[in-house]
Amino acid sequence: MAKNETNAERSKVERIDAEIKRLTRLLTGVDPKTKKIVDSLIKNAAFMTIQLNELQDTINANGAVSEYQNGENQWGTKKSPEVEIYNTMIKNHASIMKQLTDLRPKAPPKSGDDGFEGFVNNR
Numbered sequence: 001m002a003k004n005e006t007n008a009e010r011s012k013v014e015r016i017d018a019e020i021k022r023l024t025r026l027l028t029g030v031d032p033k034t035k036k037i038v039d040s041l042i043k044n045a046a047f048m049t050i051q052l053n054e055l056q057d058t059i060n061a062n063g064a065v066s067e068y069q070n071g072e073n074q075w076g077t078k079k080s081p082e083v084e085i086y087n088t089m090i091k092n093h094a095s096i097m098k099q100l101t102d103l104r105p106k107a108p109p110k111s112g113d114d115g116f117e118g119f120v121n122n123r
Contacts, residue, residue: 019046
């Protein structure tokens, strides 16, 4: 831990590390060569997960809309900066999670009769 790192930052780093471990466990069974390649995807997904949680907390506390003032007499409301960041990040997070999910080993197909052939043959 760096000398100037606050408890909140340390907590964030710890939460990111915990998420990295969780995602890594989910990818057990992935080819080791592939796992090395996707290490940065795992780290980015973990960071985004924690950051998205924090953005959600901020949006819940402050709302999705913020007021602004342009000049002396022009006021209005707009989408908060946190909402804009959240919307962009959630799309990127979903994309990374899909990539990681696609890397997981596929479950072997079930053997045995599922009833489909019997249904088709009886028609």
